Amino acid sequence: MNPLSSPMNEVNVIAKLADLKDEHYQTVLALSVAIELLIEKGILSREEITRKAAELDAFMVPPPYPTV
Secondary structure (H helix, E strand, C coil): CCHHHCHHHHHHHHHHHHHHHHHHHHHHHHHHHHHHHHHHCCCCCHHHHHHHHHHHHCCCCCCCCCCC
């Protein structure tokens, strides 16, 4: 039996993935709250945020993920 593919190792990998998923959710939630507050306070508009996001996304060439 390969020690890298032991059942306990698989459980640990799955647990780490679950932790990452929770951390990702918390990060996205905090970012969403910050954006909404900036919009509500009139500091930024949705259009400005959308425009800047598109601008920053253009720097990602080639994309870090496969495209279909």
